[in-house]
Amino acid sequence: MYHTGNLVKELAEKHGRKRESLMPILQDIVKKYNYLTDESMVEVATELDISAAEVYGTASFYTFLDTQERGKNVIRVCKTITCSMKGKNDIISTIEDILKIRVGETTPDKMFTLLETNCIGWCHKAPAMLINDMPYTDLTPETVIDVIKGYMRK
Amino acid sequence: MVTLKINDQEVKVAEGTTVLEAAKQLGVNIPTLCNHPDLCVAGNCRVCVVEQKGARTLIAACAMPVSEGMDIHTNSLKVRNARKHIVELLLSEHRADCTKCYKNQKCELQTLANEYSFGEHIFLDLVEDHAYNIDRSSPSFLKDDSKCIRCQRCVRTCAQLQHVSAIAVANKGAHMKISSFHDRPMSHVVCTNCGQCVNRCPTGALTEKTYIDQVWDAIYDPDKHVVVQTAPAVRVALGEDLGYDPGERVTGKMVTALRQLGFDSVLDTDFTADLTIIEEGTELLTRLKKVLVEKDKNTALPMFTSCSPGWIKFIEHKYPHMLPNLSTCKSPQQMFGALAKTFYAQKRNIDPAKIVSVSIMPCTAKKYEADRPEMRSSGYKDIDFVLTTRELAVMIKQAGIDFRTLEPARYDSIMGSSTGAAVIFGATGGVMEAALRTAYELVTGKPVPFTNLNITPVRGMEGVKEATVKIEGTTEEWRFLEGAELKVAIAHGLVNANKVAKAVSTGKASYHFIEIMACPGGCIGGGGQPIPTNVEIRKKRMEAIYSEDMHMDLRKSHENPEVVAIYKEFLEKPNGHKSHELLHTHYIERESY
Numbered sequence: 001m002y003h004t005g006n007l008v009k010e011l012a013e014k015h016g017r018k019r020e021s022l023m024p025i026l027q028d029i030v031k032k033y034n035y036l037t038d039e040s041m042v043e044v045a046t047e048l049d050i051s052a053a054e055v056y057g058t059a060s061f062y063t064f065l066d067t068q069e070r071g072k073n074v075i076r077v078c079k080t081i082t083c084s085m086k087g088k089n090d091i092i093s094t095i096e097d098i099l100k101i102r103v104g105e106t107t108p109d110k111m112f113t114l115l116e117t118n119c120i121g122w123c124h125k126a127p128a129m130l131i132n133d134m135p136y137t138d139l140t141p142e143t144v145i146d147v148i149k150g151y152m153r154k
Numbered sequence: 155m156v157t158l159k160i161n162d163q164e165v166k167v168a169e170g171t172t173v174l175e176a177a178k179q180l181g182v183n184i185p186t187l188c189n190h191p192d193l194c195v196a197g198n199c200r201v202c203v204v205e206q207k208g209a210r211t212l213i214a215a216c217a218m219p220v221s222e223g224m225d226i227h228t229n230s231l232k233v234r235n236a237r238k239h240i241v242e243l244l245l246s247e248h249r250a251d252c253t254k255c256y257k258n259q260k261c262e263l264q265t266l267a268n269e270y271s272f273g274e275h276i277f278l279d280l281v282e283d284h285a286y287n288i289d290r291s292s293p294s295f296l297k298d299d300s301k302c303i304r305c306q307r308c309v310r311t312c313a314q315l316q317h318v319s320a321i322a323v324a325n326k327g328a329h330m331k332i333s334s335f336h337d338r339p340m341s342h343v344v345c346t347n348c349g350q351c352v353n354r355c356p357t358g359a360l361t362e363k364t365y366i367d368q369v370w371d372a373i374y375d376p377d378k379h380v381v382v383q384t385a386p387a388v389r390v391a392l393g394e395d396l397g398y399d400p401g402e403r404v405t406g407k408m409v410t411a412l413r414q415l416g417f418d419s420v421l422d423t424d425f426t427a428d429l430t431i432i433e434e435g436t437e438l439l440t441r442l443k444k445v446l447v448e449k450d451k452n453t454a455l456p457m458f459t460s461c462s463p464g465w466i467k468f469i470e471h472k473y474p475h476m477l478p479n480l481s482t483c484k485s486p487q488q489m490f491g492a493l494a495k496t497f498y499a500q501k502r503n504i505d506p507a508k509i510v511s512v513s514i515m516p517c518t519a520k521k522y523e524a525d526r527p528e529m530r531s532s533g534y535k536d537i538d539f540v541l542t543t544r545e546l547a548v549m550i551k552q553a554g555i556d557f558r559t560l561e562p563a564r565y566d567s568i569m570g571s572s573t574g575a576a577v578i579f580g581a582t583g584g585v586m587e588a589a590l591r592t593a594y595e596l597v598t599g600k601p602v603p604f605t606n607l608n609i610t611p612v613r614g615m616e617g618v619k620e621a622t623v624k625i626e627g628t629t630e631e632w633r634f635l636e637g638a639e640l641k642v643a644i645a646h647g648l649v650n651a652n653k654v655a656k657a658v659s660t661g662k663a664s665y666h667f668i669e670i671m672a673c674p675g676g677c678i679g680g681g682g683q684p685i686p687t688n689v690e691i692r693k694k695r696m697e698a699i700y701s702e703d704m705h706m707d708l709r710k711s712h713e714n715p716e717v718v719a720i721y722k723e724f725l726e727k728p729n730g731h732k733s734h735e736l737l738h739t740h741y742i743e744r745e746s747y
Contacts, residue, residue, distance in 0.1 A: 038335075038336055038747075041335070041336075042335075042747050045746070045747065046746060050319070051313075051318065051319030051320065051322065051335070051344065051747070052343075052344070052746070052747035053319055053320055053321055053322040053324075053333065053334055053335045053343070053344075054313075054319050054322045055335075056322065056324060056333065056335050056336050057322035057323050057324045057333065060324040060325045060326075061323075061324070061325065061326045
């Protein structure tokens with residue numbers, strides 16, 4: 001959990017308080033904190049004078065605007081057909097083994113969240129995954145261990 | 155004007171008319187589901203698709219404006235097949251436990267299924283695969299997602315008519331649902347329980363929480379003395395659920411029906427509506443005196459009315475800093491409840507513990523109001539059960555009463571007498587008019603200066619109404635009001651209430667007294683009223699209310715003999731100690747989501 005402090009107010013100043021400012025404000029919060037707390041959504045609703053249910057409705061439509069608590073590093077393994085055929089399941093079980101969590105879960109130290117995602121456009125270099133904004137491609141169980149270990153050291 | 159053909163018949167309509175409206179002018183019926191006359195076009199259910207010659211795909215009649223030379227077919231084979239598939243697809247996502255459903259035979263989806271899709275279902279039933287839950291948290295209504303077809307009438311109602319948006323569309327694709335903020339229980343969000351969504355839901359996804367069985371149990375319990383009160387707006391709408399056209403006044407027949415159902419005493423909320431006027435009128439004049447004469451900084455003006463529980467919850471959530479502006483008067487329902495188990499119990503010599511107090515209301519928020527923990531000033535739950543107009547109609551049918559043949563009867567006494575001022579409480583502007591009739595006379599000793607006491611500037615369907623009443627010829631006690639112009643405003647529908655509240659909150663408007671009713675048209679358009687509702691139906695109910703007023707012997711609250719008597723025998727004086735104990739309340743600041 002985090003507290004947004006003045007962030008929502010600052011973002012409303014930056015992006016404006018019209019209905020169309022909702023998306024950029026939510027994106028900027030997620031950029032900073034990885035996910036949206038209920039508190040932050042209520043703050044956004046108050047700033048824009050819309051209802052909190054509307055903010056939640058918008059956020060819940062977009063996979064990348066998480067409304068559940070997420071770790072510092074969000075791993076999204078592509079689950080779409082090409083990556084599936086090229087060994088996505090092995091990648092996932094390798095990550096599950098190394099982080100001791102299942103898909104959808106976050107490590108107790110809040111460092112990693114493991115998720116699946118729909119196609120991220122790297123079919124030609126499948127299997128692929130994202131960690132935060134960074135794509136990793138042509139994955140094998142060996143290379144994925146190195147990638148994760150790299151983030152563990154950060 | 156635009157000329158087009160529908161089913162080979164030519165029709166001329168104004169530009170901007172939709173294909174659906176044009177067809178209606180020709181008497182051609184196109185089925186609809188997500189469409190509702192009170193709401194903006196959504197075009198999401200696709201039930202109204204029609205064929206336009208030359209167009210590649212079928213078009214949604216509700217969303218398509220007419221254009222010159224259009225050639226529309228509403229009943230071609232292509233349309234029929236598509237419509238059947240659309241209804242089937244909607245059914246595949248709808249838990250169709252029709253015989254057990256509260257909306258059985260009142261469900262628009264069921265009607266469509268009846269017309270277009272009987273026999274074997276052609277698509278897989280998806281409902282059983284979905285985890286669904288039924289939100290029973292509100293005392294006013296149920297939200298059952300397994301019956302929701304996501305037409306979003308409720309979402310549009312909550313946003314456009316009520317400016318609340320307690321519910322919105324969440325998630326996407328197969329997971330899309332109508333959700334409160336982060337799926338919290340409806341009792342823990344900004345929802346006002348107004349029931350406007352319930353009134354517009356085409357299926358059983360949103361229904362009032364019914365207490366019919368509990369009321370039957372009380373009636374059949376020989377130890378219980380069951381009193382019933384009926385709100386003003388019920389008598390002009392109940393007929394609609396019992397085969398009458400909108401606008402029929404059925405007051406007398408309703409009283410007979412309630413007696414036949416077995417209620418021990420059939421009484422009238424209008425009695426406490428008259429009482430509300432005395433209490434609220436006195437409160438307003440006291441506030442005016444405090445502000446104008448005593449220059450008291452702690453007294454808040456303008457004063458808002460407090461009869462509408464939907465409005466109360468709205469202001470508690472959205473404008474908590476203006477709670478001191480709310481009249482402290484309870485609503486007529488709750489005044490009635492508090493008096494039924496005190497004054498009435500004493501007079502009739504009945505143990506209040508044995509009294510079951512039932513109210514028939516045009517309203518779902520009244521169920522919530524009766525459940526508020528502060529509404530126990532008699533020492534018991536002041537109102538035990540609240541039934542909507544619709545639920546009363548169900549009970550009348552269950553009892554096998556032939557409503558049309560009933561002889562009209564009069565309310566019982568005590569707490570059954572009323573005036574025309576009380577009955578107009580059911581329409582927007584009515585509380586204001588009733589208050590003015592009494593307050594003006596109290597201050598000047600003369601009736602309000604309007605023909606037949608009809609204060610027409612405060613009547614009608616305009617969203618926000620304003621009026622100024624000049625006070626002249628005051629009596630000695632009220633000399634400080636001589637020549638004063640009392641500025642009043644009236645709003646109905648929370649979207650309009652919000653406009654007024656915002657204007658007052660930001661200092662852009664200065665009024666002395668503001669009447670707010672949460673529902674469009676006031677209580678006549680309440681969430682517990684017969685379905686369907688639209689502006690024409692509400693106008694007819696409103697006309698019936700004013701006609702009821704004109705037919706009353708007494709038309710000013712302070713002339714109600716039982717009201718005069720209750721002050722003499724029990725309450726002593728308006729806004730006095732006993733009044734404050736039983737008839738006034740306080741409010742609570744609530745969260746903004």
